[in-house]
Amino acid sequence: MSKVSSSIPLxxxxxxxxxxxxxxxxxxxxxxxxxxxxxxxxxxxxxDTYEDRQCSDFVRKAVLPHLEGGVARIPMNRLTLRLGKWLESLDAPVKLVTDSLSWDWPWIQEIFQQEETWPANVDGKPEILDRSPAFDLAVEKAFTTGLRRHHSLDDAKANRLAWLATQP
Structure with a gap:
């Protein structure tokens, strides 16, 4: 994993x-x-990583209905390539930010587990969001704007909005 250091803003x-x-x-x-x-x-x-029958009841009810299908569906090996290229296209040192080190970060590690696939501009340690009451309230507010709860992109957007709202 890369340890990013640069004079370019993170x-x-x-x-x-x-x-x-x-x-x-x-x-x-x-x-x-x-x-x-x-x-x-x-x-x-x-x-290519799961079948619907492997999903918990909660996931079948709250997550699967939000899936978009079509061009969004790709196998893991293609995800590794596409996500790596997307991250590198940001042309800046990247710090990945998550609200769940235990549940979300291991997937990043799995996606880039093969040697030489970790994007060179991505720091190997994530930033963990501070789940304060103010942050959680800001996340809830973000979902009132039409974001879909338990859709991975919308959840990331809600976390971003909450982080922005709670910055000093």
Whole structure:
């Protein structure tokens, strides 16, 4: 993993994932990322990592209905290539930002697990969002704007908006 250091300003990229269960053998369903500027986004759904029957009841009710299908559905090996190229296209040192080190960060590690696939501009340590009451309130407010809860890209966007709202 890369340890990014540069005089170019760091860019935060907020990300979220959806997966089959909170159990011992979860499988990645989707990933969404939004750059700090809010203009650049990435979204993908996995076509080869899970089957609907492997999903918990909660995931079948709250996550699967939000999946977009079509061009968003790609196999894991293509996700590794596309996401790596997207991150490198940001032309800045990137700090990935998550609200869940335990559940979301391992998927980034899995996506880029093969040697030489970690994007050179991405720091190997994530930034963890401070889930304060003010942050959680700002996340809830973000969902009132039409974002879909439990859609990985919209969850990443909500976290970005909450982070912006709670900055000093």
């Amino acid at each position: 860019m935060r990229v907020f990300f979220d994932t959806e997966f089959t269960e909170l159990g011992i053998d979860p499988r990645l369903i989707s990933i969404g990322l939004v750059a700090e500027d809010g203009e650049r986004t990435f979204y993908a759904e996995l076509s």
